[in-house]
Amino acid sequence: MTRIIFMGTPDYAASILEALIAADDIEVVSVYTQPDKPVGRKAILTPPIVKVIAEKGNIPVIQPTRLRDEAVVNGLLETSCDMIIVAAYGQILPKAILDHAPCVNLHASILPQYRGASPIQQSLLNNDPQSGVSAMWMDEGLDTGAIIKIETLSIGADEMVSSLYDRLTNTAVKLTLDVIRHWDRKSALKQNDAEATHCKKILKSDGLIDFSDAREIYNRYRAFTPWPGIFIESGLKIKTIRLEEAESYGDAGIITQIDKESIVVQCRKGSLRILSVQAPSKQETSVVDYLNGKRIGCGYPLV
Numbered sequence: 001m002t003r004i005i006f007m008g009t010p011d012y013a014a015s016i017l018e019a020l021i022a023a024d025d026i027e028v029v030s031v032y033t034q035p036d037k038p039v040g041r042k043a044i045l046t047p048p049i050v051k052v053i054a055e056k057g058n059i060p061v062i063q064p065t066r067l068r069d070e071a072v073v074n075g076l077l078e079t080s081c082d083m084i085i086v087a088a089y090g091q092i093l094p095k096a097i098l099d100h101a102p103c104v105n106l107h108a109s110i111l112p113q114y115r116g117a118s119p120i121q122q123s124l125l126n127n128d129p130q131s132g133v134s135a136m137w138m139d140e141g142l143d144t145g146a147i148i149k150i151e152t153l154s155i156g157a158d159e160m161v162s163s164l165y166d167r168l169t170n171t172a173v174k175l176t177l178d179v180i181r182h183w184d185r186k187s188a189l190k191q192n193d194a195e196a197t198h199c200k201k202i203l204k205s206d207g208l209i210d211f212s213d214a215r216e217i218y219n220r221y222r223a224f225t226p227w228p229g230i231f232i233e234s235g236l237k238i239k240t241i242r243l244e245e246a247e248s249y250g251d252a253g254i255i256t257q258i259d260k261e262s263i264v265v266q267c268r269k270g271s272l273r274i275l276s277v278q279a280p281s282k283q284e285t286s287v288v289d290y291l292n293g294k295r296i297g298c299g300y301p302l303v
Contacts, residue, residue: 001025002180005079005101006054007032008087012169014049016087016106019173021057026180028059030079034090035063067091076100085176086138095140103138104179106172110134110150112196115143120165122199123155124223127215130154131164133172135179137188144196146188151175160222204228209238211252211302214270218243234303237278246270253301255291263287265302274302 006017006028013033020026031054039046054061064072073096084103086093093103109119111134123131132152136145151171155164207228209217221230221241231237232253250256250266257264262275278284291297 001027002083003081004028004180005030005032005076005081005084006050006087007084007089007091007093008050009034009048009090010088011049012108012165012172013087013089014053015169016085016173016176017050017053019177020085020180021053021059023177026177028054028057029081030060030062030076032062032064032067032076032089035065064091067097068094073097083180085180087172087176092140092142093138098138098140102185104148104176105136105138105143105145106176107134107136107143108132108168108172110152111136111143111147112191112193114199115196116199117201118199120168121161121202121223124159124161124164125219127219128155131168133168133175135175135183136191137185144191144193146185146190148179148183148188149175158222160225162225202228207231208233211265211267211272212269214243214267214272215246217241217267217272232302235280236303237284238274239278239284240275242273242275244271244273255296255298255300255302258288258291258298261286261288263291263302 002025004020004026006020008017017031020028031050033048033050036045036047038044051061073094076097077100081101084101086103086105107119109123110132114122130152132150134150135148137148139145153167153171207224207230209220209230209232217230218241224230229237244264248271249269252268254266255263256266256271262273265272265274274287276284277287277290279290
């Protein structure tokens with residue numbers, strides 16, 4: 001029986017935790033996740049999904065604000081384990097914890113590509129043909145540890161982040177079980193730091209578009225739906241779009257075509273077909289209905 005301390009927070013981590021709990025040859029002895037956070041307009045204090053799953057399995061849950069605090073570290077060191085599994089936890093592990101047991105991180109990119117906070121979105125922003133999950137032995141750096149194994153998958157030309165997230169999660173679940181059962185440090189390969197790229201935490205402001213490049217905007221739409229979404233300077237959210245074409249040149253933001261269900265907006269390069277929008281403090285609506293209400297037609301900018 002392999003004793004595991006698990007660290008993770010979002011759905012990606014929750015699916016891995018569920019698989020560990022269900023495995024007959026694995027015992028999850030404790031779970032570390034982020035503190036409960038206020039959610040929604042009423043700011044209702046809500047636990048991470050990982051906490052909910054752990055409590056259903058009667059597994060002790062620890063939610064430190066700072067994993068590096070001495071009391072937190074000492075508490076973890078009192079728990080014996082064979083391995084620590086980390087998946088989108090959101091905090092850096094101090095050396096004392098790294099030395100307590102072999103620590104394995106499941107990172108949703110083909111390392112050393114996209115070290116950091118938003119690898120799945122970054123792969124879509126860059127229109128990559130493939131993504132993957134890397135299992136690595138953790139060290140003190142950010143996603144810099146030696147690679148145990150990488151599983152890759154192709155990205156569809158129009159694939160959205162929710163679909164890619166789900167497929168990478170399924171890949172991570174299988175890879176986690178494989179690593180626990182079959183792999184050791186001797187088989188790991190050092191990353192080539194010269195090839196490393198990094199990605200940052202996504203901010204709401206990243207969703208702002210200016211109709212410069214249609215393909216770049218379409219990739220933002222794929223990466224940022226549902227949050228933070230894409231929107232123009234006026235606050236109008238562009239809810240449903242398709243890439244019309246990527247090669248033409250023209251005046252940015254001008255409506256060039258209107259039909260029964262959609263419009264075409266010219267970008268400085270390429271054009272987009274828009275089907276639905278959402279004005280500030282309004283419900284999502286057909287873009288044609290929105291234009292009718294604004295009395296905007298072909299030749300005018302979308303505002």
